[in-house]
Amino acid sequence: MRHLKLLSVFYRSSIQTDMEYRADFFTRIIASLLGLLMNVGAFSIAFHYAGKIGGWTFPQAMVLLSIYYLMDGLIEMFIAPNMRAVMEHVRQGTLDYILLKPISAQFMSSFRTVNIWRLVNVLVGVGLSFYTITQRGLVIGATEAFMFAVTLACGAVIVYSFWLCLVTLTFWFVKLDNIEQIVWQAFEAGRYPIDVYPIWLKNTLTYVIPVVFIITVPAQALAGKLSMSYLLVSMFVALSTLVGASAFWRFGLKHYTGASA
Amino acid sequence: MNENGLIILDGLQKVYRVHERESGATASIKSLFKRKYKEVHAVESVSFTVEAGEVVGFLGPNGAGKTTTLKMLAGLLHPTGGDATVMGFTPWKRENEFLRNISLVMGNRNQLMWDIPAMDSFVVNRAIYQIPELQFKETLDELVELLDLGAIINKPVRGLSLGERMKCELAAALLHRPRVLFLDEPTLGVDVTMQGRIRQFIAEHNRKYGATVLLTSHYMADVTALCSRIIVIHHGKLLFDGGIADLSQKIAPFKLVRLDLERADLEANLEQYGEVTSRDETKITLRVPKENTSAVVSRILTELPVVDLTVEDPPIEEIIEQVFRGADK
Incomplete structure (x- = not known):
């Protein structure tokens, strides 16, 4: 309850900051639409020559793309700005002000800001999946909607945990600008149907960096192709990465307060 | 040692391991893989006690260990050795009850949000410290009056002068009425008139709320105006602890x-x-x-x-x- 109240205070102040930069809103819209055009174009060309890629049809692949947009928007809106801020705080020494506050440092670091303009990407994702689904005349039942929501949340948790682990490394190395690249490269891999990759890469993306749970699994849930057991696996993976990342964060913080100048 | 002190340091020690960098390209490539470390003794066995309500000046040249000591007392650093308690708490355990009652102001680092007015940062702090509405209003009114903030708290922080920003930083740090206030160079870079204002304000705050203040400064005027007692450290060691008059008696x-x-x-x-x-x-x-x-x-x-x-x-x-x-x- 207290944390919900804090969250609303945090987000309100952060939205106010975003309002100071209105131009960002318009460039975001343009960038999103351009990106969408390119991706849809690339997909339709590929599918023009091959009716199915890795067992996925064009409309199914479009669902995948829409989830990619949706997830990308959610990450850029809620996760990325905070993770970037933590890295900046470590470099500037202002992480101290977070550690001085009588609330969980992980909570404050993870939820301090929201990038409201990235809502554009979220809406593009929602719009695209809505469009693809109605085009195919599909009806999303309550079960699919529920499973989709849960797997999507699990995907976001996995991205957050992965990123938090990488951010924690800055407690030792201070400057790690390329970290964000690692996150995005892994994430990009999830844009295409996982079955198109060779088996070794597919296994890496499933078990080492669980990218499948970020985009493919929610897309399968939306298409009604996901079994209940996979839903449970997804929840289990999300929970364990979260627990692991939080433990690593606490360990890193101990090192930070033990060694920083 | 006085067991009743509000802040008690007992042989507090901090050793940093920093890697040594040699100049030259070959050396820097080597250091990517293998690093030589050396130990820097930032604080060496410092002991003193501060009573509730005291204003103590903490003096020493750059690199003497002042900031390191303050950071340990505020719970931001684990000491390498020795012990300290503040209000009965071990600072580096960072218990919420402890953090709720302290504040650390660093003259060279901002906690206020850059792009929006200071007032919005105050509101965030109110939520974090769970300050009751009435108390928040009361404290804020008082801070606005004492620090003359009326015209500036509703302007984006990035548009404020250094002195104005420092006043807002102080206000943000005091909204929750901390019992212990650590000030690290609070007048750094601020002009003389503003220094005077800030000094006056700190004295006033100490008088009114009985807050204990531990202050470091480069400006001797800060210390002579505010502190009845000074502690001098150099190379991480305590050199002097006593009244300003005693210092000239004993040392000069x-x-x-x-x-x-x-x-x-x-x-x-x-x-x-x-x-x-x-x-x-x-x-x-x-x-x-x-x-x-x-x-x-x-x-x-x-x-x-x-x-x-x-x-x-x-x-x-x-x-x-x-x-x-x-x-x-």
Whole structure:
């Protein structure tokens, strides 16, 4: 309850900051639409020559793309700005002000800001999946909607945990600008149907960096192709990465307060 | 050791491991893979006790270990050795109850959000510290009045001057009425008038709420105006702990004799009266041991063509300077 109240205070102040930069809103819209055009174009060309890629049809692949947009928007809106801020705080020494506050440092670091303009990407994702689904005349039942929501949340948790682990490394190395690249490269891999990759890469993306749970699994849930057991696996993976990342964060913080100048 | 102190340090120690970097390309490539470390003793076995309501000045040159000590007391750093308690808490456990009752202001780092007015940062702090609405309003009104913030809290912070920003930083740090206030260079880079304002405000806050203040500053005026007691550290070691008057008694048992002579072309050897610290034409300053002062002054008056003569205590800067020089030897 207290944390919900804090969250609303945090987000309100952060939205106010975003309002100071209105131009960002318009460039975001343009960038999103351009990106969408390119991706849809690339997909339709590929599918023009091959009716199915890795067992996925064009409309199914479009669902995948829409989830990619949706997830990308959610990450850029809620996760990325905070993770970037933590890295900046470590470099500037202002992480101290977070550690001085009588609330969980992980909570404050993870939820301090929201990038409201990235809502554009979220809406593009929602719009695209809505469009693809109605085009195919599909009806999303309550079960699919529920499973989709849960797997999507699990995907976001996995991205957050992965990123938090990488951010924690800055407690030792201070400057790690390329970290964000690692996150995005892994994430990009999830844009295409996982079955198109060779088996070794597919296994890496499933078990080492669980990218499948970020985009493919929610897309399968939306298409009604996901079994209940996979839903449970997804929840289990999300929970364990979260627990692991939080433990690593606490360990890193101990090192930070033990060694920083 | 006094067991009743609000802040108790007992042999507090901090050793950093920093990697040594040699110059040159080969060396820097080598250091990517293998690093040499050396130990830096930032704070070495520092002990002192501060009573509730005291305002203590913490002095020392750059790198003396002041900030490291403050950070340990605020719970931001784990010490390498020794122990400390603040209000009965172990700071580096960072318990919420402890954090709710302290504040650390660092003159060179901001906690306020850059792009929006300070007022919005205050509202965030109210939520974080769970300050009741009424108390928040009361404290804020008071801070606005004392620090003259009326015209500035609703402007984006990025548009404020350094001094205005510092005043807002102070306000943000005091909204939750901390019992212990750590101030690290609170007047850094701020102009003289504003320094005075900030000083006055800190004194006022201490008087009103009985908050205990531990303050570091480069500006001696901050310390002489605010602190009845000073603690001097150098190279991580405690050099002096006591009243400002005691410091000059103990460390600088001399007076400054300032002379204005009739003529500049004097043949007499001035060194026979005392150490000449400055000489500009007819104006001369001598450093004379305290116990000899009256004898030396009467000799000067009979032997030299004096126009004017004054005897004064050396300024605190000079005393501190001497402490550090003595410690370096």
